[in-house]
Amino acid sequence: MSERVMLVDDERDIVAFMRDALEDEGYEVLCAYSGEEALALLPYKPDVVVLDVMMPGMNGYELCEAIRESASCPILFVSARRSEEDRVRGLMAGGDDYLVKPFGLREFKTRIYAHLRREKRDRSASDRFLRFGSLAIDAQGREARVGERAVPLTGREFDIVLLLALHPSQVFAREDIYERIWGLEADGDSATVTEHVKKIRAKLGAADPELNPIGTVWGVGYKWQA
Template structure:
């Protein structure tokens, strides 16, 4: 199931800009143009909230406090206010991050992803295994097993496997996988993702020939299909 992002900003053009960027990544996006409207959407249980500071009526700080009474999901402030005092006030109100407008799409999407990844990691602290039939991934121990057999993976191979497994049925381009596994500052080529996927498939297929958890989405990239 796709993660849900709630966008809250009274500037409709900015909401549209952020919504399009997130929907391109496969997220479900809810939009609100006031604090009051945002509160009516909280029962939809968003996985992360992005909210502006300067809004008519209930401002972002007040809204953040109200959200914290009902939800523990990550909250990312986006604002043209750039002073240290504004950032500190946002964090003290219960926010997890603060991004100054104008911002780049890559940084915006990466921050959303980072908060969701951290949330998944926290949720998985008590349930360390992801199981898909005979395949089991130990996220904390960084081990892959098929039945009783451990499959040795390199660090990068395991990172790719875990990233796709945490987003079942969601297709990712090679470039997206490379950026999220290697990082924004990596200097390599996204073509290396293809080679790593081939090696992962070969190692799993060597134990159970019919098992292929990573599917190819032609013209796009790869997705978890186990």
């Protein structure tokens, strides 16, 4: 079955442009023109969501947070807003990538392919099922659960958890985590790791207040301490 991409943008010409490019590559494409329409399409389980920031009604940041309540697939923001603050806000809302309009078709399709490739690689990298007290990590299914409750981690939040959990007690510098998860060519810095770890801790703590497996090594980075 072909991978499924959901496009969310109130500008129909842009949606048609992206849809045609992706369908030419063999992807199945879902199209939504508002946040409400996008949420209604979530039961179709898209493998990647491409999301505009500026839309009437529910904006892209709000929609991203709503999607993260039930989905952990990669989310790629596309926006004419190009400031660092906008990119950081998108990542903090649960996004995995940010592409500035106008963009070239080649880069757009390459980013979609790269996210899907990483998802496939992560699913096949390990068939280990890791347990730490009430926390269970399914590396193949890319899911973390506390008891019977799924923890709504984003793709990169899960990548950080899996990296640390597979190397218990090993200390990882923030810069090392950033390079491993975001890649050497990423446009950002290691401060993003700190924000992601805060969100991971908050989500795990909401599921189990006694659960705090990520320890801080002051001045260095983080380690798995469960």
